[in-house]
Amino acid sequence: xxxxxxxxxGVSRNFGRRRALSSVSFSAQAGQVVALLGANGSGKSTLLSxxxxxxxxxxxEVRYGSVTAREGGPALRHRIGLLGHELYLYPELTAxxxxxxxxxxxxxxxxxxxxxxxxxxxxLADRADDPVSAYSRGMRQRLALExxxxxxxxxxxxxxxxxxxxxxxxxxxxxxxxxxxxQGAIVILTTHELEAVDALVDVAWVLSRGRLEPLAAGxxxxxxxxxxxxxx
Amino acid sequence: xxxxxxxxxxxxxxxxxxxxxxxxxAPYESTMGLVQKIFYFHVAAAMTMxxxxxxxxxxxxVFLFGRRPGADRVGFAAAEITVLLGLIVLISxxxxxxxxxxxxxxxDARLTSTLVMWLVFQAYLLLRRFGGPGSDKLSxxxxxxxAALVPFVxxxxxxxxxxxxxxxxxxxxDASMRGPLFWCFGAFLCLFLLLLAARTELQxxxxxxxxxxxxxxxx
Amino acid sequence: xxxxATAALVARKDLLVxxxxxxxxxxxxxxxxxxxxxxxxxxxxxGRVVADAAAAILWITIAFAGTLALGRIFDxxxxxxxxxxxxxxxxxxxxxxxxxxxxxxxxLLLVEAIVVPLVVLMFDAPLFRHAxxxxxxxxxxSTGYAAVGTLFAAMLARSxxxxxxxxxxxxxxxxxxxxxxxxxxxxxxxxxxxxxxARAWLMMLISxxxxxxxxxLWTFEPAMTE
Numbered sequence: 001x002x003x004x005x006x007x008x009x010g011v012s013r014n015f016g017r018r019r020a021l022s023s024v025s026f027s028a029q030a031g032q033v034v035a036l037l038g039a040n041g042s043g044k045s046t047l048l049s050x051x052x053x054x055x056x057x058x059x060x061e062v063r064y065g066s067v068t069a070r071e072g073g074p075a076l077r078h079r080i081g082l083l084g085h086e087l088y089l090y091p092e093l094t095a096x097x098x099x100x101x102x103x104x105x106x107x108x109x110x111x112x113x114x115x116x117x118x119x120x121x122x123x124l125a126d127r128a129d130d131p132v133s134a135y136s137r138g139m140r141q142r143l144a145l146e147x148x149x150x151x152x153x154x155x156x157x158x159x160x161x162x163x164x165x166x167x168x169x170x171x172x173x174x175x176x177x178x179x180x181x182x183q184g185a186i187v188i189l190t191t192h193e194l195e196a197v198d199a200l201v202d203v204a205w206v207l208s209r210g211r212l213e214p215l216a217a218g219x220x221x222x223x224x225x226x227x228x229x230x231x232x
Numbered sequence: 233x234x235x236x237x238x239x240x241x242x243x244x245x246x247x248x249x250x251x252x253x254x255x256x257x258a259p260y261e262s263t264m265g266l267v268q269k270i271f272y273f274h275v276a277a278a279m280t281m282x283x284x285x286x287x288x289x290x291x292x293x294v295f296l297f298g299r300r301p302g303a304d305r306v307g308f309a310a311a312e313i314t315v316l317l318g319l320i321v322l323i324s325x326x327x328x329x330x331x332x333x334x335x336x337x338x339x340d341a342r343l344t345s346t347l348v349m350w351l352v353f354q355a356y357l358l359l360r361r362f363g364g365p366g367s368d369k370l371s372x373x374x375x376x377x378x379a380a381l382v383p384f385v386x387x388x389x390x391x392x393x394x395x396x397x398x399x400x401x402x403x404x405x406d407a408s409m410r411g412p413l414f415w416c417f418g419a420f421l422c423l424f425l426l427l428l429a430a431r432t433e434l435q436x437x438x439x440x441x442x443x444x445x446x447x448x449x450x451x
Numbered sequence: 452x453x454x455x456a457t458a459a460l461v462a463r464k465d466l467l468v469x470x471x472x473x474x475x476x477x478x479x480x481x482x483x484x485x486x487x488x489x490x491x492x493x494x495x496x497x498g499r500v501v502a503d504a505a506a507a508i509l510w511i512t513i514a515f516a517g518t519l520a521l522g523r524i525f526d527x528x529x530x531x532x533x534x535x536x537x538x539x540x541x542x543x544x545x546x547x548x549x550x551x552x553x554x555x556x557x558x559l560l561l562v563e564a565i566v567v568p569l570v571v572l573m574f575d576a577p578l579f580r581h582a583x584x585x586x587x588x589x590x591x592x593s594t595g596y597a598a599v600g601t602l603f604a605a606m607l608a609r610s611x612x613x614x615x616x617x618x619x620x621x622x623x624x625x626x627x628x629x630x631x632x633x634x635x636x637x638x639x640x641x642x643x644x645x646x647x648x649a650r651a652w653l654m655m656l657i658s659x660x661x662x663x664x665x666x667x668l669w670t671f672e673p674a675m676t677e
Contacts (some may be wrong), residue, residue: 015365017445052539055677078541088536090464092471101464105540107452131471210449296673351623358619364611366677373606373670377599377624380666384627384659391651392630 001075003065004030006051006155006186011060012210013046020046022210023060028186030154033177033200036190037215037226038207044190045085047207048157051188052082064155078106081153083161087144091133095124095143098132099150106151118146121176138169145176155186162193170196194223206230237433240426247419254412267331274324276416278346280424281317282382284310285349287428288356289379292372304368305439307375309431311356313424318350341390348385352378454549457542461550465524466557475523476561483516483566487573495574505576506636509566510592510629516562517596518618521555521604529608538675548671551605552664556597563589581639584649588639591656592632595663596625602667606674631656 049055103111122142204215291307494504528534607613635652638645
């Protein structure tokens, strides 16, 4: 199963009395990098969780192509990759074992070559047999990214992937995501590091207390436009 | 449910008002005398408690698998009533046992089973209160497990206790006692339905209030 | 991936993780031994254990150590949110439950492998006189306990107050397992072992396992999706 767009129609999500998302509607296409901007607590992680099918919307509809999450079932999850705050790695296992486990779990063929390729892309080939608990934050993030991309998902969801990255790593991440985008993926990421993603982003949205608005086009960098919109 | 409320209320009051007359006129049990008459309320409450527990289990299954939020409200109300009725059974039981046999608690099969079921549904309520977001689905699973547990608890506690001889809790039922017992059971059922209707209505209003808060935030 | 293959994969991963860190097995074992010690202070009178107490000590120790192990196993998953990653995979979610159950059960049986001989030694209880029946009881009881425990611990992994709520939820539901285990073991410990009674308890435990594993398989996915 595959799809070329992700569409949110009037999606709302509340936790008891707290409204996390309020009638969010947008559409993202294959070959796009979408940035989701907003203050902490504005609902960005909730939106990503709903897009990843881990959370149900309280109302509204999410379609992957023309299919809803329920209709898509497990096959849909095959085409989705998520990288969260907590990286989803087993610290007791080595990098190679982590990748191999998720490769097998996703039922990929040719797991061994894919794992080798992923390790090379993460520049961790020489540390592949060390337990992840011995890795620095940057190394873990590179590994976590490759784990999320291992099964070549159509929809790539990243929750603050640039946090804590040094300049070089941020550049490498940008290149990686750019390549993923060029291969036809839908990339949706949340971030506070507006300078880091400026050159990468095709479309930007702003979430403010659960409501989604497009970032106004205009002159200036991403940060300048964002500040203008938020302060307006 | 709401429309039946006044009808149920009158029925309930009527049945409970008449019940004492039936109980007074029921024959005395040979060994225990007057004390035995507590059994009419004690057993009726126990039977109704199991009705409530099954209601909770079924409503929870409908909520969990059918995704109907209304079912969750019914389930929550039923769980509260299960705990309430359980409390009635667990207090009247020892009171009776003390007077009839001199000990407050002798681990008889039925009271012990009631205690276990009471704990399960009390755990349901605790989970609702302290579990945080998502605890409605979790407690629904607990209720389903609790309902499925009934035959197992009853069988194992019974088997545990009958290896040793014990005094019988419910004497073989004299025909003239059956009437008042079923009347009391009917009265308790009415009470159950009444409380269920009221509590579910309260939950619905709370949900509507939450929606209003959300609508307010939206605007 | 097929259902069983997924379950096997998850179970193997859990075993690998546990053999690397060994945290849960060590703490559970040590806790079990302390538990037995505490019971001994209450139930051993003039150097001899009160009748049937050995059976009780065995099963209560298993129950308590099991709760500890369950809590730690799912706390570990929660720390790196790997449970989310598992749920996100295209594998059938009930298979993840089965895989985790297998891991928990293996751990529990390993703890019992140490605790049972210790009970034999410390409380002079001839648990191995009818080794076959004893093993069957242990297996059936542990499976029932682990089945319900794994489901509840997984469900509670993201809740507040999960540490306190797990025992509150688990113990009432596993009452039949405790009764069956203790009374079955006690029947075997009689000078003239009561095989009929022991078999009856074993049958009850097996039907408990069947019913509650089925229920867990049905409820795992709906209960885990928020």
